[in-house]
Amino acid sequence: MSREPAPPAGGTETGGAASLAFAAHDHARCAGGALRRAEALVAERGVRLTPVRRRALEILLEAHRAMGAYEVLERLAADGFGRQPPVAYRALDFLVEQGLAHRIRRLNAFAACTLPGGAHSPAFFICTGCGAIAEAPGEAIRASVEAAAAALGFTVERASIEAAGTCPACREGRA
Amino acid sequence: MSREPAPPAGGTETGGAASLAFAAHDHARCAGGALRRAEALVAERGVRLTPVRRRALEILLEAHRAMGAYEVLERLAADGFGRQPPVAYRALDFLVEQGLAHRIRRLNAFAACTLPGGAHSPAFFICTGCGAIAEAPGEAIRASVEAAAAALGFTVERASIEAAGTCPACREGRA
DNA sequence: TAGGCAGCGTTATGAGATAACATAGTCCCC
């Protein structure tokens, strides 16, 4: 993976340049909150946050950046779960379906959702300098996508909005 | 590839459900125009539309839909060009750099640009029913992306706007 | 005509994703 300078493999990463929000914050705390929200959500919906699924979500939350499926798989395998690709893809697909994680197509990667709440239509901002990713509410963007779609008679089900560019830290040479 | 019902391999396709615009039109004519514009453009920029590159563009224009790199490669090989992946990827990368084609990340595919003119920030609408793709001017969407980015202090270089949904024909059961 | 460079071709390999099948847990009804 060429998008960042290869972090020391295997450690728990709760900080670093590649944070999901560009602003500094308490990762452990926001991860814990997200996990609790996830549990409440699945209970409400009657779906199951099984051990692999839960662990996959934890992994994404701990890393706090976009991770490839195989990278998640490695960690799952290290924790005693299966070590074949479908194990990771199934867990990640579940999380994406439930809105607990997002797929970042530009990076062929997945990231835990950082915006609490039910239906939302997030936009992603990917820093090409440091690999950081920010998720922002995309309601306004979504509305403009819908408007363009309407002009074509097209009905939008899902929209991917992903922008590559430079985060504040990198632009100011702080990264 | 599971996204469409496998067209008869090797034919020149100038029609069919998977058109790039949802409205019916004269493919051969719009392809010819695009090719002429491409030639003018590269002349102006001092880059070279070499035989492989030109043929790759023709292939995309003829197919008039999104094509995987390997699919383009097959056609190139059939026309006597190299048969190894880099041949296709290099030609396609050139076309994308020059704005003559676009990469559709959701599909891991490429499509010829259907909107003449220089810098534009297109949005793509992908029908999950029939595989058709429409490219629409995305200036308004781009503006809303920029606005969201500004709130984060993020500078946007490139944005991918890709929406999956249903085209008019499929929604009305005409497809 | 020698050096430099862009472009094309190759081989080999890396990275991402899924189909298909077997086994095991869970729920629910009876």
Add this chain to the structure above:
DNA sequence: GGGGACTATGTTATCTCATAACGCTGCCTA
């Protein structure tokens, strides 16, 4: 608590997409 339906996890095998690395050729220019 037995049996059927369903969900979930694991496997093997394979597929698609993408790129690294290297050599040759042909063109342009000094």
